[in-house]
Amino acid sequence: MFAFRLDTRSGVPTYLQLVEQVRHGLLLGYLQDGDQLPTVRDVAAALVVNPNTVAKAYRELERAGLVAPRAGQGTFVTGNVDRVPAATYAKLSARLRAWVNAAREAGLGPDQVRALVTAILDEDRSKARAA
Amino acid sequence: MTALRVEGLGKRYGRGTWALRECTFDLPQGRIIGLVGANGAGKTTLLHLAIGLLSPTEGSVFLFGRPLRMDRPAGLAEVGFVAQDHPLYRGFTVADLLHFGRSMNRRFDETTARKRLAELGIPLDRRAGRLSGGQQAQVALTLALAKQPRLLVLDEPAASLDPLARREFMSTLMGAVADSELTVLLSSHAIGELERVCDHLVLLRKGRMCLAGDTDELVAGHRVLSGPRPDANAAMQGLVAATHGPRQSHLLVRQPVTVPVHPHWEANPVSLEELVLAYLAQPETKEGRD
Incomplete structure (x- = not known):
């Protein structure tokens, strides 16, 4: 359960x-x-x-x-969520982990990482809207 | 429908000071209501008045719409009570206590009580005095629930228990509420727990009610404004508490989220715990001093 x-x-x-x-x-x-x-x-x-x-x-x-x-x-x-295959998740999260490591080595804190991700997502959304 | 309504309720012990004064509120049915206040604020007095253990000096109590009368306590069949430190007859075995409960109450669900005690692993042949504190609390709760009350009143039920026993006790209580239409009124000092457990609050300060309402509405109706330190004379509507730094101030104000904020201020939501503490710590008002 x-x-x-x-x-x-x-x-x-x-x-x-x-x-x-x-x-x-x-x-x-x-x-x-x-x-x-x-x-x-x-x-x-x-x-x-x-x-x-x-x-x-x-x-x-x-x-x-x-x-x-x-x-x-x-x-x-009742599962109405668009599910992504587990393998895709695994691949993406492995690459994200590597990127987070790189960010930490470059001196970025969690808040800065979050701010960057939010900014990129916003940018992506406005680009998608413009297209 | 209201489970409990008190109107202008007050209690004075002897010719001394008032333990409780001018209390008026409605408690909605089917909820878990938290009664909060510092020691000596009048919580136990209020609970005892609500269940007819004390007679009020002024004002009245209504249980499920009917006035509570000291001379005809029939309405009390609908109320269960677990007193502070959950006293039991120490020399009685758990089975004796069940037997006693069955003899004293017209509606007494002994089957469910036995089942609950078995689930908790509490032996029926053990004398109450030899049970652990947590087990004694569970027995007191089980007996109160077996009475099948519509309103269950608990006076700091878990205050003396260790964290694990406390959690088990509250877990039993939450399960019982889910099983029935039970309304619960409990006094507590565990403010951190209130947010998860209670959906309605009554706050007492020095014998007077200083806040009451649904927790969702209380949280939505307050916020913290942070910004440059305001002019000392500037009146802020609905100000509850203020903390000042040399140049910055944080003000807890009672105002709905929809009220626009001055651009100088940053508005942040407030947690229930923060809110409760701010009200309890409020300086005495003039009329509160008597």
Whole structure:
């Protein structure tokens, strides 16, 4: 069964953390079409969070079309995310790791790396829009 | 529908000072409500008034829409209570306590209680006094839940427990809330935990309520403004707390995110923990001193 975790220091609201973890799980292939998510009760008891918060996350996922409840059975993944093959991920993350190493050697801190990535992504997006 | 409503509630012990004054709020049903305040702020007094353990000096209490009357405490069948340090009859075995609970309550779900105790590995033939602190807390919670209350009131339920026992206790509580329509009112000093556990807050300071509301709305309704140190005389609307450096100031203000910010200021969201601490640390107002 899919296991959630909480980062209590991130400042990100709990329900959003749960939503993001399912989204990530789908993108990275840890979660697949037809997988069952743990019940609201189990998540609330395991993470010691308010069940209303977990229910809110599940409603949000349902609205996004990523999961669907089946009457009397629980909540299941409906996998509507464009998934990239695992091999492609592996290849890209290996190259990214090498690039991050190079950036560190060049004296860039994590914030500078993040700023650079954001800038390039923004540039890419505006180029795509112009095309 | 409101689970608990208090109106102008006040309590004075003898001819002495007021432990609680002018308290008015509604607690929505199906929520987990945190009651926060410094020691001596009136939390226990408020909880005891809410469940009819104390009679108010002024004001009134309504449970699920019906006034709570000291002379006819029938409404209390709907309330469960776990007192501070979860006292149990130490000489009773866990089985005795279950038997006692069943005899004293019309609705008492002993089956679920036994199942829960078995899951927690608590032996029924053990005397309460010989259980660990965490186990005693779990037994007290199990007994209160077996009563099948609509409102469960807990006075600093996990304060004396070690971190692991505390987590297990809160986990049992979260599971119980998920299983039913239970409304929970708990006092706590564990502010860090409130953000995850509570969706509604009531803050007490020196016997008076200083803040109450849904946690989402409280967080969305406040923000921190950082910028050049303002003129000391300049009034800032909704100012809760200010920290000043030589040239820069950080102001915690109560204003919705939609209010435009002056270009000199940088607006940042505030965490619930920060918010609670700022309100609890607020200097005394004139009317609060009596």
